[in-house]
Amino acid sequence: MKAILAGFFYSLIISVTVHAQDQDHKKEILDFQTELNHEFSNPDESPLKARDLKRFKSLDFFPIDEKYRVEAKFVRSDKGLPFQMPTTTDRKPIYEKYGELHFDLEGESYVLSIYQSHRLREMEEFENYLFLPFTDLTNGKSTYGGGRFMDLEIPEGDTIMLDFNKAYNPYCAYNGKYSCPIPPKENDLPLAIEAGVKKFHD
Incomplete structure (x- = not known):
């Protein structure tokens, strides 16, 4: 009987802990969405065209989904050679491949490359910033x-929490006047990532 009760209380503790973690994650993503919407509604920050800004209420998001939050193994690149990243214009900013993220999603293993901007790393507020552009089967x-x-x-260690619920659109999705990096082919995921920001409008 004691063993049964111990097992029950252990299961209850695990259930409460998982629920609390889910709630914390949900709040984190809701805060992320609120911050994005605030940026887009602010005339001084918004990438929206004037006519779109006037009627803007909120970006369209996929439902928050815990399965798209995965722990990825971080592998630092041995030789991150500088290269010119193609963009939607003639601009070619200098990046280097900083490392790779190895992760499992829906029973399959994937690898994504992450990059560091040479310009941004010279700024104190962005010196630890890494950039992850990607494509998937939801595009278009x-x-x-x-x-x-x-x-x-x-990261300080060899793992990074990869949360696709925080995937967002480049400014080019809202206004053609912007110059946006084009995701390298190596970051083309052969599955649908139904998380994060959806397309703005047709």
């Missing part, structure tokens, strides 16, 4: 056709 359907981005930071 429920998400922007040119792919989406994620912001990461240089």
